[in-house]
Amino acid sequence: MEYLFTIWVLVTLNFFLPRAMPGDPFLYLSADEGQEVARFSEEQRQYYLEYYGLDRPVAGQYLSYLADLLRGDLGYSLYYNEPVSAIILRRLPWTTFLVMAAVLLSTVSGTILGSLSAWYREKLLDKLLFFHLILLSEVPAFLLGLVLLFTFAAGLGLFPLSGAITHFASYSSWWEKLLDILHHAFLPVMALTIARLGGMYLLSRNSMTTVLEKDYLRTAWAKGLPQKRIIFRHALRNALLPIVTRVFLSLGSLVGGAILVENVFAYPGLGHLMREAVMVHDYPLVQGIFLVVTICVLLANFLADLVYRKLDPRIGDYSGIRGG
Amino acid sequence: MTAEQYLLEIKNLSITYHAVHPPVKAVDGVSLQLRKGESLGIIGESGCGKSTLALGIMGLLKQVGVEGEIIYRGQNLVGLPEKRLRNYRWKDMAMVFQNSLEVLNPVLSIGEQIGEPLRAHYNLSPLEIDQKVVKLLEMAGLEPEWRHCYPHQLSGGMRQRVLLAMALSCDPELLIVDEPTTSLDPASKNEVLQLLQKLQKKSGFAMILISHDLGAVKKLTSRVMTLYCGRVVELGITSEVLKNPLHCYTRGLLNSSPNFFRYKDLWGIGGEPPPGGSIEGCAFYPRCCQGEESCRQARPPLRYVALERMVACHKGGIETFLRAEGIRKKYILKEREIEAVKGVSLEIKSGEVVALVGESGSGKSTLAHILAGVLPADAGQVFFKNKKVEGRWATKMVGGMQIIFQDPFSATSHRLKVLEVVREPLDIIKWGKRDEREEEAMKALQKVQLPVSPEFLNRYCYALSGGQRQRLAIARALVTKPKLLIADEVTSMLDPSTQANLLRELKALQNRHGFAMLYITHDLHLARKIADKVYVMYRGEIVETGVSFEIFENPEHVYTKRLLREAFRDLV
Numbered sequence: 001m002e003y004l005f006t007i008w009v010l011v012t013l014n015f016f017l018p019r020a021m022p023g024d025p026f027l028y029l030s031a032d033e034g035q036e037v038a039r040f041s042e043e044q045r046q047y048y049l050e051y052y053g054l055d056r057p058v059a060g061q062y063l064s065y066l067a068d069l070l071r072g073d074l075g076y077s078l079y080y081n082e083p084v085s086a087i088i089l090r091r092l093p094w095t096t097f098l099v100m101a102a103v104l105l106s107t108v109s110g111t112i113l114g115s116l117s118a119w120y121r122e123k124l125l126d127k128l129l130f131f132h133l134i135l136l137s138e139v140p141a142f143l144l145g146l147v148l149l150f151t152f153a154a155g156l157g158l159f160p161l162s163g164a165i166t167h168f169a170s171y172s173s174w175w176e177k178l179l180d181i182l183h184h185a186f187l188p189v190m191a192l193t194i195a196r197l198g199g200m201y202l203l204s205r206n207s208m209t210t211v212l213e214k215d216y217l218r219t220a221w222a223k224g225l226p227q228k229r230i231i232f233r234h235a236l237r238n239a240l241l242p243i244v245t246r247v248f249l250s251l252g253s254l255v256g257g258a259i260l261v262e263n264v265f266a267y268p269g270l271g272h273l274m275r276e277a278v279m280v281h282d283y284p285l286v287q288g289i290f291l292v293v294t295i296c297v298l299l300a301n302f303l304a305d306l307v308y309r310k311l312d313p314r315i316g317d318y319s320g321i322r323g324g
Numbered sequence: 325m326t327a328e329q330y331l332l333e334i335k336n337l338s339i340t341y342h343a344v345h346p347p348v349k350a351v352d353g354v355s356l357q358l359r360k361g362e363s364l365g366i367i368g369e370s371g372c373g374k375s376t377l378a379l380g381i382m383g384l385l386k387q388v389g390v391e392g393e394i395i396y397r398g399q400n401l402v403g404l405p406e407k408r409l410r411n412y413r414w415k416d417m418a419m420v421f422q423n424s425l426e427v428l429n430p431v432l433s434i435g436e437q438i439g440e441p442l443r444a445h446y447n448l449s450p451l452e453i454d455q456k457v458v459k460l461l462e463m464a465g466l467e468p469e470w471r472h473c474y475p476h477q478l479s480g481g482m483r484q485r486v487l488l489a490m491a492l493s494c495d496p497e498l499l500i501v502d503e504p505t506t507s508l509d510p511a512s513k514n515e516v517l518q519l520l521q522k523l524q525k526k527s528g529f530a531m532i533l534i535s536h537d538l539g540a541v542k543k544l545t546s547r548v549m550t551l552y553c554g555r556v557v558e559l560g561i562t563s564e565v566l567k568n569p570l571h572c573y574t575r576g577l578l579n580s581s582p583n584f585f586r587y588k589d590l591w592g593i594g595g596e597p598p599p600g601g602s603i604e605g606c607a608f609y610p611r612c613c614q615g616e617e618s619c620r621q622a623r624p625p626l627r628y629v630a631l632e633r634m635v636a637c638h639k640g641g642i643e644t645f646l647r648a649e650g651i652r653k654k655y656i657l658k659e660r661e662i663e664a665v666k667g668v669s670l671e672i673k674s675g676e677v678v679a680l681v682g683e684s685g686s687g688k689s690t691l692a693h694i695l696a697g698v699l700p701a702d703a704g705q706v707f708f709k710n711k712k713v714e715g716r717w718a719t720k721m722v723g724g725m726q727i728i729f730q731d732p733f734s735a736t737s738h739r740l741k742v743l744e745v746v747r748e749p750l751d752i753i754k755w756g757k758r759d760e761r762e763e764e765a766m767k768a769l770q771k772v773q774l775p776v777s778p779e780f781l782n783r784y785c786y787a788l789s790g791g792q793r794q795r796l797a798i799a800r801a802l803v804t805k806p807k808l809l810i811a812d813e814v815t816s817m818l819d820p821s822t823q824a825n826l827l828r829e830l831k832a833l834q835n836r837h838g839f840a841m842l843y844i845t846h847d848l849h850l851a852r853k854i855a856d857k858v859y860v861m862y863r864g865e866i867v868e869t870g871v872s873f874e875i876f877e878n879p880e881h882v883y884t885k886r887l888l889r890e891a892f893r894d895l896v
């Protein structure tokens with residue numbers, strides 16, 4: 001229910017915000033490369049306005065916008081001359097891929113490093129990790145991206161400079177293609193992962209340290225359980241709770257990071273697309289992207305709730321078996 | 325006795341927390357032995373190191389320095405690597421932890437937590453483990469269905485049962501139980517105690533029960549150890565120690581335990597324990613009622629003072645201040661003889677309130693006068709601090725004995741001023757200079773909450789109210805800082821409210837300054853409120869004597885029963 005309401009608010013915001021932006025879409029639509037000469041006559045302009053419904057009262061526009069949305073119709077891109085949904089669908093997998101890979105890598109490695117730090121707290125390993133990762137966490141993702149791009153792609157030539165896949169290449173097998181994709185994605189994913197690593201590390205180090213000092217951990221030691229079980233079943237299981245919340249909650253900011261990083265690497269995801277759309281004042285496209293991204297993030301939050309409920313029996317337990 | 329006969333033997337164990345500054349020595353040279361199936365209670369205020377000792381035995385402390393030996397079945401566990409220790413844990417020694425919400429893992433089910441030691445230590449199939457878990461839960465008085473629930477769904481009492489079921493899962497030889505009843509309501513408390521008792525009888529494990537609930541200790545253990553500042557100060561058979569504690573600290577614990585004194589007001593031990601390891605000599609010195617400068621110099625070793633009883637005190641435990649043996653006194657009147665006291669013996673220990681009760685005419689005051697050396701006895705002897713009382717020496721010294729008479733001021737003192745009355749005992753023994761004496765007198769007046777204004781100090785005694793005069797008498801007695809105060813019906817002439825106030829103040833003074841008191845009264849209500857021990861006197865004889873809660877709970881002598889019946893008739 002909450003989620004539905006949130007989605008409605010987003011959808012509405014999404015409708016009004018671009019309209020409040022300055023600039024005239026026809027200027028770009030009608031502009032030939034470099035020169036801003038009106039290619040459309042006044043009649044044509046009128047025709048398009050009518051066609052897109054831009055001449056109708058805002059309330060009417062809003063209602064038909066909602067109706068279209070329900071049908072999955074995000075409108076038509078003026079600039080690309082293509083349905084918005086089709087463009088977004090084409091680009092979405094790339095961004096999803098980047099974000100997922102970065103989330104996975106940063107969470108797993110952050111948790112491992114943080115747990116190690118907590119386990120060896122105040123020892124040399126902890127101190128080293130702490131110092132370096134705190135330093136890293138201060139650098140923003142796009143800056144990291146730039147540095148990576150200049151050193152590994154431009155400087156050493158180890159990775160491609162842009163794109164998600166080699167154009168016009170023919171692959172002899174599917175894994176060759178996969179390798180090419182990974183080769184392209186490596187630097188952007190690294191930029192995102194490293195930028196997030198510090199935060200994840202700190203969080204899991206804190207979380208693990210807290211858990212390690214809990215009474216129930218002492219209970220576990222007292223029972224003479226194998227160390228592996230104590231670490232994974234008793235400690236990590238509890239330490240993961242705040243980490244999971246954070247992972248899902250930080251998806252939004254991660255998408256933000258992805259948008260910047262994609263532009264650094266000219267990676268053909270939604271972020272890159274968004275920049276183009278904004279530049280040419282392509283309202284329907286911008287709206288569509290916004291909508292898809294926010295709904296994705298919301299969906300992730302919803303998922304987080306589910307996962308959290310599974311992980312922590314204390315949440316949402318009103319079954320009333322207490323007492324006796 | 326060879327070491328092998330002990331299940332657990334601890335030799336000179338010290339545990340220091342190094343993570344805090346300054347480091348805290350929470351356990352300080354503790355030794356103990358435990359045979360198979362035996363149960364030992366450990367008592368002491370919170371913070372005295374009970375939990376630290378328990379966790380230390382299990383080897384569960386981190387960032388601590390451990391010295392000494394913990395020998396389990398001949399194997400010293402101190403310094404053993406974690407891997408080797410794991411073999412002892414739960415299978416040999418298990419622990420029921422101090423109950424708290426976080427002592428069980430919040431995200432794992434009860435069943436898993438009870439069953440996992442079985443999985444770790446034995447080769448059992450999941451089904452076998454589940455069956456065992458069901459059995460354990462039933463044994464602990466819980467329905468098996470609870471195994472699917474999580475800790476937050478249990479009440480405190482149920483969690484205690486789960487902890488117990490969990491501890492017994494691998495049939496340990498030694499069970500350490502830390503505060504099983506704190507934070508439980510009285511009903512669940514009793515249930516848990518009964519359960520523990522039943523289980524111990526059935527499984528025969530040896531048990532170390534840590535508790536400051538003396539009732540629990542009395543019920544479940546055969547021997548008891550008093551811990552103070554991480555040191556053992558008393559060790560003995562539980563029933564004996566609780567009936568007749570020999571260390572001042574154990575007695576203080578008893579006096580502040582509601583389990584034993586249903587009627588008596590509770591009087592805690594004054595002061596705070598010093599942080600562990602910070603004191604050279606006797607750690608109890610700052611709070612001890614019989615401590616002397618020498619106690620501060622060296623640490624008292626734990627020594628046998630009686631059969632099966634050890635006490636760590638330079639003075640061998642609570643001192644006997646007054647001992648009377650076979651006191652007899654006859655008054656010879658014109659026509660007849662009255663045998664007022666017929667062979668009475670009694671004992672008053674340091675810091676103890678002893679009530680001497682009996683109806684008027686039973687010989688109480690005569691006895692009091694003889695004890696103080698004011699009246700010579702026909703036969704028998706009185707010793708004050710092991711020195712025979714002949715004449716008045718014991719009342720003519722600082723730190724001696726003082727008596728407050730039933731009828732406080734004779735005709736002469738009526739004509740004295742307040743200050744003179746209070747100063748007089750010091751004048752008589754020529755203590756200090758005159759202004760020093762006056763200063764002490766003022767202090768004594770303040771102690772009994774009398775004014776020290778010049779106007780009051782210069783008032784004549786006949787111009788005082790009954791209550792003021794009684795207080796004045798107490799101040800006069802306190803001015804020599806007596807170790808023993810004999811108070812003969814000091815409140816009987818006052819109205820009930822003044823009586824109650826004065827009595828409370830007197831007891832407060834006693835508690836604070838730690839003097840012993842023989843409180844003579846015919847009023848059982850009052851006696852019951854303050855007395856540690858009671859002597860019942862009837863026609864010149866002591867007919868019953870004992871610890872006050874026993875006498876008042878189940879009197880044996882017909883006369884005592886009658887006294888009690890009459891005294892409390894209006895209450896029943």
Ligand SMILES: Nc1ncnc2c1ncn2[C@@H]1O[C@H](COP(=O)(O)OP(=O)(O)O)[C@@H](O)[C@H]1O
Binds near residue numbers: 368
């Ligand atoms: N983890 C710890 N770190 C430092 N000091 C501690 C720690 N645990 C207990 N202490 C100190 O050790 C002393 C004994 O504590 P504890 O064994 O818990 O006593 P008890 O169980 O008798 O209440 C106390 O002075 C306490 O402050």
Ligand code: SF4
Binds near residue numbers: 636
């Ligand atoms: S008499 Fe001395 S040694 Fe004994 S308990 Fe008191 S202070 Fe300690």
Ligand SMILES: [Mg+2]
Binds near residue numbers: 371374375422502503
């Ligand atoms: Mg404790």
